[in-house]
Amino acid sequence: MTIDPRIAIIGGGPGGLMLARLLHLHGLAPIVFERDAHADERPQGGSLDLHAETGQHAIRAAGLEDAFLAEARPEDQGDRLYDADGTLLFDRDGHGDDRPEIDRSALRRILLESLPEGMVRWASRVEAITSDESGHTVVTAGGTQAFDIVIGADGGWSRLRALLSDVQPRYEGAVFVELGFDRRRHPQVDALVGAGKMFAVGENRVLIGQRNGHDHIRGYAGWRIDEADAWALGAMPREAARAATLAVFEGWSSALRDLIGGGDLLGVRPLYALPIGYRWPSVPGVTLLGDAAHLMSPFAGEGVNLALADAVDLAEALTSGAGWPAVERYEAAMVARATPAAEDAAHGLAAVLSRKGAAPVLDHYRARLSG
Numbered sequence: 001m002t003i004d005p006r007i008a009i010i011g012g013g014p015g016g017l018m019l020a021r022l023l024h025l026h027g028l029a030p031i032v033f034e035r036d037a038h039a040d041e042r043p044q045g046g047s048l049d050l051h052a053e054t055g056q057h058a059i060r061a062a063g064l065e066d067a068f069l070a071e072a073r074p075e076d077q078g079d080r081l082y083d084a085d086g087t088l089l090f091d092r093d094g095h096g097d098d099r100p101e102i103d104r105s106a107l108r109r110i111l112l113e114s115l116p117e118g119m120v121r122w123a124s125r126v127e128a129i130t131s132d133e134s135g136h137t138v139v140t141a142g143g144t145q146a147f148d149i150v151i152g153a154d155g156g157w158s159r160l161r162a163l164l165s166d167v168q169p170r171y172e173g174a175v176f177v178e179l180g181f182d183r184r185r186h187p188q189v190d191a192l193v194g195a196g197k198m199f200a201v202g203e204n205r206v207l208i209g210q211r212n213g214h215d216h217i218r219g220y221a222g223w224r225i226d227e228a229d230a231w232a233l234g235a236m237p238r239e240a241a242r243a244a245t246l247a248v249f250e251g252w253s254s255a256l257r258d259l260i261g262g263g264d265l266l267g268v269r270p271l272y273a274l275p276i277g278y279r280w281p282s283v284p285g286v287t288l289l290g291d292a293a294h295l296m297s298p299f300a301g302e303g304v305n306l307a308l309a310d311a312v313d314l315a316e317a318l319t320s321g322a323g324w325p326a327v328e329r330y331e332a333a334m335v336a337r338a339t340p341a342a343e344d345a346a347h348g349l350a351a352v353l354s355r356k357g358a359a360p361v362l363d364h365y366r367a368r369l370s371g
């Protein structure tokens, strides 16, 4: 008789929940430790586009295609580019593209509903993980529990990663201020965004508008700023942070500045990334997936797609019967897949926040059209 391994997944984000779903389909019963008290404790962030070979592939492997299609928005794949004066430089409606959008909260709900009751332990922040010859012990405020395998799906500031190496994310030199709009109350923002996503790019500054489900539009104001100043901005009262953001976009067209002045200011996110190609020495019984393994800035639009693809590959490795060497092969393949995406994210950030303004972004869109 074989005994199923005791598996802990730290983190109930898209990567951790997808892994739980896939292991559940194989008859295993992992436990997901999630620090949030419940699914709606905090806003989950904006819309995500799922790519065919990674995010959509995972959805199919998890048997969740119908639930995904019911929530996905294939009509929201357009791109627009403006300069700082509000001149429209590029506009395509994205009709026929194969990267349907889905709200992050909808994706999380679909994954949660696919799991048996009790598989996710809410309000369970993992404080520490200790290891000895008998296995790995997960420590939360509620107590300790021993496991054979512990997977860090706990995002960019992963606790589990500290067991494997002392590498930490590095500041990317830029901040995003996140804004939210109801499109019915902000028709001018609605008109600006078009059929999906808009970028307005000026010297070292960007405004982004992104159509979400349920008549919501998510906005981001991004610029280059010192790390300490980015955190100081995040510590300001909301209206003071808004005024500071408006000052950065002084001289931009009033229609674009409405993206900062008109919406709800939802948060301030300094951007961090792990070193490109980050790899840790493999430790039997402990591994990582998603942002915990390869946090990158959002400029490649790959983060969630990689996290979901990692979950598929790791589930295959864990259920292959080939032992830990299969997981080591997963780790090598994951790094090989994430590295070009991380390079794209770094190039994307350099192109969008440059002294040349909109020109490099326009070149990128045109090259994509002709390629």
Ligand SMILES: Cc1cc2nc3c(=O)[nH]c(=O)nc-3n(C[C@H](O)[C@H](O)[C@H](O)COP(=O)(O)OP(=O)(O)OC[C@H]3O[C@@H](n4cnc5c(N)ncnc54)[C@H](O)[C@@H]3O)c2cc1C
Pocket: 010, 011, 012, 013, 014, 015, 016, 033, 034, 035, 036, 047, 048, 049, 124, 125, 126, 127, 153, 154, 155, 156, 158, 159, 176, 269, 289, 290, 291, 292, 298, 301, 302, 303, 304, 305, 306, 307
């Ligand atoms: C502004 C912005 C826009 C983005 N846009 C896109 C996009 O358009 N497309 C795209 O593909 N990606 C995008 N991303 C990236 C994407 O959000 C991430 O890559 C993705 O969420 C990673 O999933 P994950 O499951 O690895 O980690 P996360 O989503 O970070 O989930 C980690 C989970 O672990 C939990 N957790 C953390 N620590 C602990 C602990 N100690 N104990 C218990 N639980 C813990 C957290 O509460 C969380 O639920 C964007 C990111 C940002 C910041």
